[in-house]
Amino acid sequence: xxxxxxxxxxxKEIIKVFYSLAKKNGLENTSIAKIAAKMxxxxxLIIHYFQTREDLVYGLVDYIxxxxxxxxxxxxxxxxxxxxxxxxxxxxxxSKKWNALFDDGLFYGCYxxxxxxxxxxxxxxxxxxxxxxxxIGHIEQCREDGVLDVDDVETxxxxxxxxxxxxxxYLSLVTDKEEYExxxxxxxxxxxxxxxxKELSEVAG
Amino acid sequence: xxxxxxxxxxxKEIIKVFYSLAKKNGLENTSIAKIAAKMxxxxxLIIHYFQTREDLVYGLVDYIxxxxxxxxxxxxxxxxxxxxxxxxxxxxxxSKKWNALFDDGLFYGCYxxxxxxxxxxxxxxxxxxxxxxxxIGHIEQCREDGVLDVDDVETxxxxxxxxxxxxxxYLSLVTDKEEYExxxxxxxxxxxxxxxxKELSEVAG
DNA sequence: TGATAAATTGAATGAATGTTCAATTAATTT
DNA sequence: AAATTAATTGAACATTCATTCAATTTATCA
Numbered sequence: 001x002x003x004x005x006x007x008x009x010x011x012k013e014i015i016k017v018f019y020s021l022a023k024k025n026g027l028e029n030t031s032i033a034k035i036a037a038k039m040x041x042x043x044x045l046i047i048h049y050f051q052t053r054e055d056l057v058y059g060l061v062d063y064i065x066x067x068x069x070x071x072x073x074x075x076x077x078x079x080x081x082x083x084x085x086x087x088x089x090x091x092x093x094x095s096k097k098w099n100a101l102f103d104d105g106l107f108y109g110c111y112x113x114x115x116x117x118x119x120x121x122x123x124x125x126x127x128x129x130x131x132x133x134x135x136i137g138h139i140e141q142c143r144e145d146g147v148l149d150v151d152d153v154e155t156x157x158x159x160x161x162x163x164x165x166x167x168x169x170y171l172s173l174v175t176d177k178e179e180y181e182x183x184x185x186x187x188x189x190x191x192x193x194x195x196x197x198k199e200l201s202e203v204a205g
Numbered sequence: 206x207x208x209x210x211x212x213x214x215x216x217k218e219i220i221k222v223f224y225s226l227a228k229k230n231g232l233e234n235t236s237i238a239k240i241a242a243k244m245x246x247x248x249x250l251i252i253h254y255f256q257t258r259e260d261l262v263y264g265l266v267d268y269i270x271x272x273x274x275x276x277x278x279x280x281x282x283x284x285x286x287x288x289x290x291x292x293x294x295x296x297x298x299x300s301k302k303w304n305a306l307f308d309d310g311l312f313y314g315c316y317x318x319x320x321x322x323x324x325x326x327x328x329x330x331x332x333x334x335x336x337x338x339x340x341i342g343h344i345e346q347c348r349e350d351g352v353l354d355v356d357d358v359e360t361x362x363x364x365x366x367x368x369x370x371x372x373x374x375y376l377s378l379v380t381d382k383e384e385y386e387x388x389x390x391x392x393x394x395x396x397x398x399x400x401x402x403k404e405l406s407e408v409a410g
Numbered sequence: 411t412g413a414t415a416a417a418t419t420g421a422a423t424g425a426a427t428g429t430t431c432a433a434t435t436a437a438t439t440t
Numbered sequence: 441a442a443a444t445t446a447a448t449t450g451a452a453c454a455t456t457c458a459t460t461c462a463a464t465t466t467a468t469c470a
Contacts, residue, residue, distance in 0.1 A: 001439035002445025004285045026321040028233045042449050105320030112317045113309030116231040125378045166371025206469040207415025247419050
């Protein structure tokens with residue numbers, strides 16, 4: 001008996017507000033008090049759900065990495081066609097959709113924490129490694145289906161990831177919209193060339 | 206008359222302590238009070254030299270980016286030989302020297318600030334662009350000297366930078382020393398292959 | 411030696427921080 | 441309606457923060 005627990009839903013609400021405030025003002029400028037003020041609740045309620053600020057931050061990292069994972073999601077329509085699936089992933093990664101879905105500033109902000117927080121480092125490492133495995137799987141599948149001609153799958157996947165990380169590191173500093181899009185297209189092109197894949201209009205849109 | 210000004214030297218001392226503390230504990234955990242305590246001086250003295258914490262952070266960013274620049278420095282002995290100069294730069298970038306000279310955690314920590322601080326963003330952008338120009342110059346020189354066969358110098362330089370940034374992004378999460386070194390060697394190899402250069406024992410050591 | 415200017419201290423400020431605990435409100439079950 | 445459990449509040453806490461200002465120490469020059 002007693003009242004129904006809202007714990008998980010409430011925690012998510014809090015983290016979402018944390019995310020939006022940190023996105024706007026930066027991680028270090030977003031305090032528990034400010035989150036509470038924005039939600040018009042008492043700061044102690046946030047502590048009630050997350051015992052410490054540390055735990056709250058871990059929650060945010062989880063949230064961010066979950067979003068990040070979505071970039072690599074394959075839509076149901078392409079799940080049977082390994083070539084289309086791979087093209088969709090590459091397309092998602094090097095598209096403007098990314099920016100709508102995801103905030104690079106927070107991603108790098110939390111990434112910076114990995115250098116001093118073992119837990120955050122583990123979360124990042126595990127996610128990045130799992131994404132690597134996922135991409136390896138896709139490429140492997142393509143090779144088995146005979147639509148891809150690569151010799152060393154792991155190296156190819158690594159090259160793709162280096163390209164992604166390196167591309168966005170500099171891109172995040174490019175404010176000129178046109179230059180940004182040109183570079184993005186170029187990097188996508190390069191990813192496809194690493195895979196020995198040609199972009200098709202049907203998928204590349 | 207009056208006392209001789211120690212301003213610049215003192216500012217540098219303060220920033221060095223700031224750097225070492227932030228390297229150990231993270232940027233957000235390093236306050237003016239802690240820097241002062243470490244130096245056994247009064248916090249107000251730090252404010253006396255840097256009017257605000259903001260300015261102190263800008264000083265740190267300058268300091269970090271100056272260090273970063275050193276990676277691209279060419280030693281006097283190679284300054285006349287464009288091929289050796291380029292090989293030295295590539296060697297420096299993908300070497301363990303980097304880690305001794307430079308703290309990646311702080312570099313990324315300050316990088317994360319670029320998303321909310323226009324001044325920091327400009328400092329980073331200007332530095333990265335100048336390094337790009339520098340590398341372009343080296344490659345250009347190599348081509349003129351006939352020791353390099355590349356068609357689009359700018360693209361090649363961009364590829365190198367993408368490789369660097371992408372490589373270190375993931376490398377920073379690799380704790381296993383052996384894997385770290387293997388990857389590093391692989392990425393250096395890849396840089397040389399982008400340049401159509403073969404590693405020589407004399408330089409690569 | 412005395413004037414001058416910079417270095418440095420020391421005390422104090424108010425604001426913001428994360429966190430505590432007890433008290434209260436609200437929903438759900440018997 | 442009474443009991444139970446969770447949600448939420450509100451007040452208080454000690455700490456830390458960046459920053460202020462006046463006072464003092466220290467070096468340098470005439």
